[in-house]
Amino acid sequence: MEAAASAAVAAAKETALAAAAAASAASKEAAAAAAAATEAAATVKKATVKASAAALNAKEAAAVATAAGEAAAAAAANVAAATAALQASKKRKWGSVDHISRVPDAVLGSIVSLLPTKEGARTQAISRRWRPLWLSSPLNLALDRGPNSKELITKILSEHPGPARRFSVCISQNDDKIEGWLSSPALDNLEEFELTYTFWGNNKDKLCLLPLSVFRFSPTIRVATFHGSHFPNLIAQLSLKFPCLKQLALERVTISEDVLQGMLSGCPALESLELMKVFGIDRLCISSQTLKSLRFFAGWTSQGLFLHELVIEDAPCLERLLRLDPVGTKSIKKIGGATKLAILGMLSEDISELHLGSSVFQKMIAVSLTTKMHTMRVLALRSTGPNLDAVVNFLKCFPCLERLYVIFKSWEVINNVRSYDPLDPIESLELRLKNVVLKNYDGTKSSSIDFAKFFVLNAKVLKEMKITLPYHRQHRWFAKQFSLLRVRSRASQDAQIEMRCGSHEYFTHIKGTHDLSTHDPFDLPSIGCSKCKEKGLGDAVYQI
Template sequence: MEAAASAAVAAAKETALAAAAAASAASKEAAAAAAAATEAAATAKEAAAKASAAALNAKEAAAVATATGEAVAATVAAAMAALQASKKRKFHLVDDQDPPGSGNCDDVDGGIVDLTDDVDGGSVDHISRVPDAVLGTILSLLPTKEGARTQVISRRWRPLWRSAPLNLAVDGGPNSKELITKILSEHPGPARRFSVRIFQNDDKIEGWLSSKALDNLQEFELIYTFWGSNWEKLCLLPLSVFRFSPTLRVAKFCGSHFPRSNLIVQLSLKFPCLKQLTLEKVTISEDVLQSMLSGCPALECLELMMVFGIDRLCISSQTLKSLGFCAEWSIRGVTLHELVIEDAPCLERLLRFNPIGTKTIKIIGRTPKLAILGMLSEHISEFHLGSSVFQKMIAVSLTTKCTA
C-alpha cells in the first residue's frame, strides 16, 4: 500500500516537474514572441514615419512642380505674346523732321521703320535695327536720369545720349549745381529742353545759359524760388535768356524781374517759333509784355499767373487759342485790373483761374471760336461780351442776334 502511494507521489512529482518545465519553455517562447512583436512594431513605426516623410516630400515636390509648370507656362505665354506683338509693331518718328544735328535717316520710309521681320520663327532684336537718329529722338524725350542710364545697355548705346538733343531737367536737389555743370560740360548739344529750379540769385546761371550745349534750345523753364511773399527779392532775369528766342517753342519764367522796357525795345526780340508762354509771379511792365507778345507770331497758349506791373492788357493775336490768367490781392495791390480781347479769331478758351482779381473783362473783337470761359463771379465789375454788358454778372445791356 505504501509502495503504491510512493509511486503515485513520484509520478505526480515528475508530472509537476514536466508541467513546470513546459510552462517555463512556454513563457520563454512568449517572451521571445513579445520581444519580436515589439521589434516588429518599432520597425513598423519607423517605416510609417519614413513613409509619412516620403509622402510629405512627394507633396512638396508636386507643389514645386506645379508652380514651376505654371511659371514655365506663363513665361512661354509671355514670350509668345511678345513675339506676336513684335510682329505687329510699327515705330513712328516723333517729329516729321530729323532732330537737329542728328543727320538724315535714309532708311526711314515715310517716318516709319518696319520692325516685323522674323528669323526662322524666332524673335529678333528689332531695336538694334532702328537708326541712331530715331533712337536719339526717343532719348531726347526721356527724363535726364533715364536718358543717361541708357549708356549701360550696350556698346552701341554709349554715344547715343551725348549725340541726342539734350533734355535736362533739375529740380534743385542736393548737388544739383554740380550735376548741371557736369552735364552741360560733357554734352555737345544741341538741346531740346532745359528746366531748372534755383533759389534766388545764383552765380552759376549765367555760365549755364551761355553753354554751347544749350544751342538751339526749344523748351526753357527758369524758376526762382524764394521764401514768403517778399516780391522785392525777386531775381533779375538774365539777358542771356533771350539768346534762345529764335528757337524757343515753350517758355516759362517764375519768380523774376523782367528787364526795363528800353532794354527789351533795343533788343527787338522776336520769338518766331514760340507757341506756349507762361509768366508766374513775375514783375514786368506793360510795354515789355506787349513788345514780347508782338514778337510771337505763332503763340497759341498764354498764361499770366500773378503778374505784377500790368494794369491793363490788350490782346490782339491771330494765332492765340488759349488765354489763362490769375490776379490776386497782395501787398502790392491787385494785378491786371482790365483785360481786353481786341482781335483773337482763333481764341477757344478764356480761363480765369480765381474768382477775385481782374475787375474788367472786355471781349470786343472777333472771337468766333470762343467756347470756354473760366470763373465768372460778382467780383467782376464789368464783363463785356460783344455788345452785351454785365455789371457784377447782372445784365445791364443784352443784345441777341437772330438768324433766319
C-alpha cells in the same frame, strides 16, 4: 541589338526634348529649331514602335536603330543651332523678339531725348551701340534743386555737345551759375526753356533779375516758362522776336506792360498764354491771330493788383479764356473778335462791366443782350445768392451752351422763383444744356433750392446734375433735399441728379491752358468731405 536600339531611342528622345525646351526660349531662329526638334521627336516615337514590333527581327531592328540614330543626330544638330541662337540673343529680352536692335539710331536718339535727364544718361550703359546715342541726341536737361544738382548740370553741359531740346532748372535766388549755363554751346538751338527761382511769399522786391542771356534762344524757343523773375525794362528796347514760340507761362514775376506787350507782339505763332500772379500789369490788350488759350490769375495781395483789366481786342482763334480767383478786380473788360471762344470762366459780380461783342453786363446783370455767341460750350460762373436771373441771361447770350458750372456765394437771399415762358424759349435749355454742376450749394436756403429746381423743371436734354455742399450732412438731411428736388414734371426724365457733402470749392487750380485736348478744364474731381473721410464713409454720393 535590341538593347542598343532602345538606348539610342532613349538618347534621341532626351536630346529632342532638350532641343524643344531650348528652342521655345529663343528668338525666331530658336523657334524654328524647336519645330524641327519636335518633328525629330515624332520620328523617334515612330521608331520606338517599330523597334518593339520587330524585336525578333534583328535585321529590321538594326535598320530601326540606324534611323533612330540619324534622328538623334538631327536633334543634336538642332540643339546646337538653338544654343547658338540663344548666345546670339544675349542682348534680347527673354522670351521676346529684339525689335529695338532693328530701330535706326536716329529714332533711338529721339527716344533718348524724351527720357528724364538721369535715365537718358544711363542708356549709355546698355551696350556699345547705345553708348554714343545720348551724346548724339538733343539734350533734355531737367533737374530740380538737390544734392550736387549744380555740379551735375555743369558736368552735363560740359560733356554734351548739343543741340538742346529742353533746359529746365530750379535754382536759388543768389545762384551765380546761371549765366555760365546759359552761355554753354550745348544749349544752342534750345526749344524748351523753364527757369524757376525759389521764391517765398509775395514780396515782389525780392524777385531775381532775369539774365538777358536768356533771350539768345529767342529764334528757336517753342516753350518758355518763368517763375520768380524780374524782367528788366531794358527788354522793351531790344525789339525781341520769338518766331517759333507757341507756349508762354509767367508766374510770380514782375514785368511792365510795355515789356509784356512788346514780347507778345513778337510772337506770331503763340497759341497759349498763362499769366499767374504777374506784378506790374494794370491793363493788358490781347490782339493775336494765333492765340487759342489764355489763363490768368486776377486778384490782389498786399503787394498790389494782378491784371486789373483785360481786353480781348482781336483773337479769332481764341477757344478758352480761364480766369482764376475772381475776387477784388474787374479784370475782363471786353471780349471782342473771339469768334471761336468755346470755354469761359470764372465770371463773377466783381467784374464791374463786361462787353461780350455788343452785349453788356454790369456786375453780371445784363444791360444789353444784342449779341449771341453760338460757339460757347462751357461756362463757369460765381454768383451771389445765387442770382438765377443773371445766369439765365447768360444762357440767352450763349444759345449752344452744353455745360454750366455755378459756384454759389450765399451771402444774400435772392428770390429765385421764376416761371419759364415756352413762348419765349431759351435755346440752350430746349436743345443744348446737358450738364449742370452746382458747388457750395446751401440747401438750407430757398434761393439755392429754387435755383436747382429751375433746371430740373426746364432743361429738356439734361443728362446730369452734380450738387456739392460746402459742409457735412447726414443721410436724413439728403433724403429731405431729394423730396424737394424730386419733381414729377421734370423736363428730362433721364437726368441723373447726385448730391454729396464736401467743403468750399473754387476753380483756382484748373489745368488745360497748354493742353488743348482737355475737353473741359473745369471738370475736376470733388475735394470731398473731411468728416466723411474721418468716419470711413469715403466720398458718399446720394442720387435721385
